[in-house]
Amino acid sequence: MKLAILSRAPQAYSTQRLRAAALQRGHEVKVLDTLRFAIDLSGTEPDLQYRGRRLSDYDAVLPRIGNSVTYFGTAVVRQFEQMDVYTPNTANGITNSRDKLRANQILSRHNIGMPATAFVRNRADVRPAIARVGGAPVVIKLLEGTQGIGVILAPEVKVAEAIIETLHSTKQNVLIQRFVAESRGRDIRALVVGDRVVAAMRRSANGDEFRSNVHRGGSVEAVELDPAFEQAAVRSAQIMGLRVAGVDMLEGDEGPLVMEVNSSPGLEGLEAATKLDVAGAIVDFIANQVAFPEIDVRQRLSVSTGYGVAELVVHGAADLVGRTLGESGLSERDITVLTLHRGTSVIPNPRSSVVLEGEDRLLCFGRLEEMRSMIPERRRRRAKVRKLPKQPIPEG
Ligand SMILES: Nc1ncnc2c1ncn2[C@@H]1O[C@H](COP(=O)(O)OP(=O)(O)O)[C@@H](O)[C@H]1O
Ligand SMILES: [Mg+2]
Incomplete structure (x- = not known):
């Protein structure tokens, strides 16, 4: 196949590995700078220009869209979709995963375990929201943070209120989330490709840090996943519309608690920890799917x-x-x-x-x-406060 990797970082480990894996398998592959595309809607058919010239034909595109270029990057991916070029991650999927609130909202109706989360705007609603998710200590998150930046643990309600008020005053939206203490500074990153987890690792926070991100000094080790974790990861990625995704889960008392689904997961830590050829698995999956463009x-x-x-x-x-x-x-x-x-x-x-x-x-x-006549009445709201079930229960 002829594959385009969309990336602004051709030298980055993940880009290099994906490119090498494609070449090794005999595919033609180009790393294209996401920001050098021009979306062309002037002709009779959707088209793309790259560096001022009409883009040649590609069979598939693998988007690695950084957080800073989400809008333009997803527009480019959407254009590839209109041109029937296969992409494992759709523009919608990427957009859904970028915003932690949006992702939580989409997952919340599918019986995926998640940490209790609230989103409020008015000052008067902050204290009750903190109480609803379980009180202090409580986690406060910027909607679009990454690498652990913008995730704060507030030890007391008063401190939490002050932090949230400060962030609101600078027009930042924040999530209020139960602190999952039982996960003890550890979490699971599962890499989903298609309908399975191809590699997984446990990340442990460094010292008294509670965030386990590698960028925050966290250490990694390979893990054999429990079926419940595997299922939660695969289903979360599917629901979000992502065929390649890094799913982060806390280890709750009752099972996995999905925190976020990343649409451009880094491969370095994962390949180092597991010694698995994750890049190869991604390329093989794409090559198998090329005949099936994503259709709405x-x-x-x-x-x-x-x-x-x-x-x-x-x-x-x-x-x-x-x-x-x-x-x-x-x-x-x-x-x-x-x-x-x-x-x-x-x-x-x-x-x-x-x-x-x-x-x-x-x-x-x-x-x-x-x-x-056969469509059931609108779903009724479930009774308040339920313990999260260990196994997902069927939707009713
Ligand atoms: N509700 C929580 N309870 C306990 N630890 C959390 C919670 N939310 C996040 N963390 C820790 O902080 C890290 C970063 O949070 P995450 O939501 O994944 O943001 P980011 O996008 O910055 O990685 C997680 O990997 C986890 O270690
Ligand atoms: Mg994370």
Whole structure:
């Protein structure tokens, strides 16, 4: 394949390793400076210029978009998407992961364990928010920090209030988050490629520091991941729309607590700790996916008037429980079931002999009018304060 690595740091370890891994496998590869593209919308088709010349054809692009160039970088990635060039990480996925609040919001409905988090603006709401996440000591985070910068541990409520007030006065938005003390200055970084974790390490903070980032002096060691951690990492990356991602998790008493999902994870610490060829795994995955450009299914399928995709919940639809998909009457109503979601597992193209269960969710394509009557009532809010379950429970 012909691969473009988008990076502003051609000499960086990760870029070099990815480039070398691609060359070693016989691929053609170029490292292109993200900021030297020009998005061209003047012609009949979406196009890109690079350093003033029309870009040649690429099969795939691997975006390594730094935090300082998110807007322009994601615009370039989005343009590649419009040109049907495969990218493991979409512009949407990258944007979602950049902002810690946005990422938390997106993950929060999918039964992924996360540290209790609050986001407020008014001064009067600060104290109750701190109390809701468990009181002091409490973690305060800038929405777009990286490398541990912008993550503060406030020992007392009064100090926390003062810090938050100061940050608000300089127009900075902050998250208020439970301090997961039981993780003891350690966390797990899992590198997800496609549907699996290819390498994982534990990072431990240095001395009395609570942040385990390598840039904050943290040390790293390879770990064998618990299935619960592996599952949380893979699902978080999938939900965010990232096929290559570094997922950070604290080790909570009840299991993994996902803190963030990084769309341009560094490879140096991870490859050093695990001795694994992570760059090679990424390149191999991309080469396998090249034939399948990312498409926005919902948008493409709703082009035919009156048809679209919808999720039907079996217990919401009358009399489906206990019947097979064949007996469900869905196909007679011109409804095609694309996937069946049961708990955390997914059955693609389910056969007509599959027996439906109460909590099953069916992703369907069909006439919107036919499906409307089967869409369950809006989800009710769950009862307040729940302990985070060890295993993800099916969505209801
Ligand atoms: N709620 C928390 N409880 C305990 N430690 C935390 C918490 N949030 C962050 N940390 C520590 O701080 C580090 C940096 O936090 P993170 O949210 O990943 O920000 P960054 O994007 O700067 O890496 C984490 O790797 C972890 O060691
Ligand atoms: Mg982090």
